[in-house]
Amino acid sequence: MDEQESDPELDKIEVTRRTVIETGTTALLLTALPHAALAAGSIEDKEPPPPPVTIGLRINGQLHSLTLDPRTTVLDALREHLELTGSKKGCDHGQCGACTVLIEGRRVNSCLTLAVMHDGQSITTIEGLADGETLHPVQTAFVEHDGFQCGYCTSGQICSAIGMLAESRQGMPSYVTQDLMRAAADLTDVEIRERMSGNICRCAAYPNIVAAIKQVAGMPT
Ligand code: FES
Ligand code: FES
Known part of the structure; x- marks a missing residue:
């Protein structure tokens, strides 16, 4: 390559690094570098996902058998696998409490705990609080x-x-x-x-x- 010519992939990195210095934003560098490095073949492809596991959860009094990725949170198990969307995903980081459910009677941020950790346990969500037409x-x-x-x-x-x-x-x-x-x-x-x-x-x-x-x-x- 001619000394005057530049590698477009490296140019992208340079521009991004300059932006980082000017703005103090590290996120830009962190997102740009892996793409460039992947294009150059210097980062291995991601590991394959772990095999699914089967667990049993008693939710609002009803036993459910679920086969899911072991990384699935209780919140995602409820919302994505059981269509119990009353528990809300606000931050997904344990900061807002919108996902709070009762596990074995104790309040838990369901976005912070994995479903596999509660195999065999009882979970109560907002959908399970009323007794028929009678509210809790x-x-x-x-x-x-x-x-x-x-x-x-x-x-x-x-x-x-x-x-x-x-x-x-x-x-x-x-x-x-x-x-x-x-x-x-x-x-x-x-x-x-x-x-x-x-x-x-x-x-x-x-x-x-x-x-x-x-x-x-x-x-x-
Ligand atoms: S979604 Fe905010 S604490 Fe769980
Ligand atoms: S966030 Fe609207 S009622 Fe609490």
Whole structure:
């Protein structure tokens, strides 16, 4: 190659590196380099996916046998394999709580845990809370207190509230609990806000969510 001629693939990298220096954006470099390197044959193709596994999950009281990629999260198993789309995917990174479900009675961010880890366990989602036409008391309280606006966070808020109320009844303290000697802390506004802090509401319906939970907890609202 003539010294004056340039390799178009390397030119792409140079432009991208300059952009990185000017903007401080590493993502551009990270996305551009592998493509160039792959084109040059310097990176091996990806490993083949692992073989599927078969597991059994009891979901909302019904046993399901699922054959899936072992990397599948509980959230994707629910939404993509069982069409239970009530549990929402907000961030897929454990930051928003929209995917909260109850596993063996405890609240869990379903986007952060693999389905294969729960083989044989019971999962309750928002779809499994009502008893026929009768809503769960937490669902009723959310309706009565307008504990939602767009509703995207609501299934996670309700499942989280149910798990939180059980934790409180069992005497689990929170970061803001003052008296650790008491059997169970009063669910004041500050206790509820702390205990529900893993569930984000972009509509900011927080006062109404707190009021709904206080009603179920038997606290004055
Ligand atoms: S989708 Fe799971 S925490 Fe946001
Ligand atoms: S009701 Fe809209 S995000 Fe909570």
